Amino acid sequence: MAMRSFGWPRSLHGETLFKVLLATVIAVPLVVFVLYPLIHILGRSFQTPEGLGLANYAAVLGTERFLRLVYNSFAVTLTTTVVTVVLAYVFAYAVQRTCLPLKNLLRLIALVPLFAPSLVQAQGLVLLLGRNGLVNRTLGTDFSIYGFWGIVIASILYVFPYAFLIFSAALATADNRLYESSRILGANRLRTFLTVTLPSSRFALIAASFVVFTLVITDFGNPMVVGGDYSVLATEVYNQVIGQANFELGTVIGMVLLLPVALAVAGEKWVHQREYAQISAGSLPLQLRPDRLRDTVFTVYALLICAVILMVVGVVIFASFTHLWPYHMGFSLRHYAFDVQNGIQPLWNSVYIGLMAAGIGVAATGLAAYVIEKFATLVRAPLSFLCIVPAAVPGMVLGLGYVLAFNKPDTPLSFLYGSLLLIALCNVYYYHAQGFLIASTSMKQISSSFDEASATLGASLLRTMGKITLPLMWPTLVGIAVFFFMRSMVTLSAVIFLITPSTQVAAVSVLMLEDRGAVNQAAAFSVCIMAVVIIALLMARIILNVLGFRHVTLIR
Template identity: 55%
Template sequence: MTDQTVSMSSRLRQFRLSDKSFATAVSVGILVLMVIFLVIPAVSILLRSFVGDSGWGLENYTETLNSGRIRELVGNSLTVSAITAALAVSLAYVYAYSIQRTNVVFKSFLRIVVMTPLFAPSLVQAQGLIFLFGRNGAFNRFFGFDFDLYGFWGIVLANTLYTFPYAFLILSAALAAADARLYEGAVVMGAKPMRIFQAITLPSTRYGIAAACFVSFSLSITDFGNAIVIGGDFNVLATEIYNKVIGQGKFGLGAVIGVLLLAPAVISKLLERRIARGQHALITDGSKPLVIGINRSRDLAYGIYAYVVAGMFLAVPLIVLLASFVRLWPYNLSFTLKHYSFDVQNGAQPLWNSIVVALATALFGVVLVTIAAIVVQKFRTPLRGPISFLAILPTSIPGMVLGLGYVLAFNNPANPLNMLYGTFPLIVLLYIYYNHAQGFLITTTSLKQISSTFDEASTMLGGSQLRTLFKVTLPILWPTLVGVAVFFFMRAMVSLSAVIFLITPQTQVAAVSVLQLSDRGANNQAAAFSVCIMLIVLAMLLLARSVLWLAGAKNITLIR
């Protein structure tokens, strides 16, 4: 063996040793952050639920579970969420079918319209419904109707609008995959359209339906904004946590309700995963793409349905926009810009706070989920399993529960990180880890599409893992990371329930301002704040899309 060969082997061993140390250090660092900002807050909720006035024990559980009110609240939450899921999934299925399986015109427009709830805080749906159907809403005031919106059905309708986009995205993906051979065979055998739907289409999308049901149910049972704005005297578990913690300062009882709220979310997630394991591939190498034939009566019927639904989704933000430009809804409809002067406590500062927090969340969120995804997909360390598990754990933790966990964990003088409490950095970290799972899954999916031959070639040429990441992996991955950054920005601008317990007068954000203004009856100013939030999110989406278009990455989806 020549000296040159020995020298090359020695350098490769050094690179491998350096790579191993680097991978271990990064893995430990990312795992420590997950434990501090995800596991400890979740555990703090559980531990605090066992601490009553007389010390450790089941006092809080006994007081809560023996209360007739809590049984009523559980029943209310389950009923509202079940009906919401049924409505959202049923309506979204037909809407997705209209776009994927018919020749309805302007499909891109129809897709964008039903995504509007994603651009605003969840309570904007309740806001819009109140302006339309409330006691002083447009239909009651100007058309002589007598709708009683507040209460059970108000929450159901608002949550249906809120969860519809998530159900639509899942069902649209499920309906997009189809093997034309099955449909051709059914037609040859003389099957009617309804029979084909029952025998082929519906069974092939059952996993998508199940996933959409579980997602809609989880989002509804953990939503706080719609319930508190439009619920009236009808209370659910999410509003009860707020009342116990903010209104009464009973953190122990709030923690118990948090555990109760966590249970259905976790169960629905486990059921979704169990059902998904049984899914099989619908498209194989012998499949033929389904071509949508011309059927004027079918296309007309589905087109009417799609545009009626789209009209409902347009009506909500448009009525909120209109209310922001009138002096006093609905008594004085003269045009004014006074509500955009934000002559309220803190003025427009919450909007600027939200923008700064959202930008920081986007920047640091992308960094953290990318590192976590690289650790799981590229590094071969014993910590891959725990990191992968913790990375998707937030999908099972409601925002209000995690936010309360942050209060209990970091508003504790014994915690060395107590200095973070009441600051913007802690809010940024909460937003990052609350939305961590979605960003991680998107990034991991893109990493899986990058062949390992790039890493192997780099290693053979003597490149370290760090050099390979910066020279090979990240340049390929960057368009996806732009999409993930936009996702984090959007969620930080519109999320309400996760941050409601962490807000102080100095750290006020726009979504909370909307809630507080609505709560004290300043609906026009609340509408102006909502409009500003939606415009900021849309501006960021357009900016990111422009960057991707100029860079030639035109096929990246920014809303997932």
């Protein structure tokens, strides 16, 4: 009765309750599956036999080995970042700013590493340049790819498509008036590039640098395969936890690894907030003018990059069909019989995990984007921050946190430990920030006038979501589902501590087979992973075509 005296409709209170409920549904899992594991890692890093203290940090941070690991990690990461940014920028420029033939094919080839586990690049390098690689056996040389440069080259191939996607988006559009003005004023091509093109893409350069830095410093698949005696922080976390069961020192190094990643993510967000639109209402589309010399040079460059990518991935595919690499190179399908421990089950486990992650990820990130973009509430800012926190957490750190948080009988969620569902949840919240940003960006493009018109016609909030927002978001949601499925199929660092004999996944099987020298079986698993990802992309493409979204791209 008191509510009616103020003239508040009953439906208004129902919608308010619904908004609070949605916000809670989003926030609680983020706290449980992101903050809760991180708190456990932080607490374990201070745990000593004598109680809480700084002894673990003192035992790690002051040693010569730790300083060498830090130096190695930053040497590899910074070198990879600089080289990758230059190579990817030039490749994106060739695709977007020159009259390059077969652009779509070259763009697709550049994205091939996204479809495979991160260590496929290292696999290919070992098969090509390892001690028993094609180069050494063909030329009779004794070249070794193991060590610093092996990690750098494998990492460049791993992160190249991420940088290319950022640069490609930045260079896809431009105001033709600026280039016409430069040409009229007599500026040559180099001066135009330095004064017009490069400044307009500076935010993309910084953002790509941060993204590449984060991916490389947290990757341990490539260093494990081609690192040899050259250890980095990520491999040390693995060795401390898996090799020596030393969780305390592992968590200390994990916390140290968390710091540069968090700073890199914060830097990328700072740059993103200051980025401004390059295209205004009066802008004219950029007109590409054919130039034989320029187009020939960039075509040769693009073909060389694509040739390297195809050669490294192609040799893995080739090895999977040989009888016994490199001694018996005859054609054979015997490695696809998967006569190894657990057989083909790890691949099916990965598919199940990917499907669960796709469903949960779409629901989690889609609802989060809807609540934050459509509801003006007091919790909007902290909830938005909570949604992007996972971007600052390395996969190995989050996975280790899950072991510490959920592997306790007295924990209410302990039943999840050792299940495929927990691995799927780990993948969802490891990649939550990326999925949320995709959904949020798409949600921003839906005008609020649709919601206002629906409310004016008397439709409830739930009906508006179902009849207006959801149909407009279908292409984005399908893309997010594909994103979570792909990442779950190929990710390694986030799940390496969570697998058991019954929950083995394909990407980890590749690492273990490679580690014990079963290169043919490892290659076969890698090929199967790539095949499953490509099939998923084709199925998603068919779904979008059936829904009438033929021109929507799945990988942006």
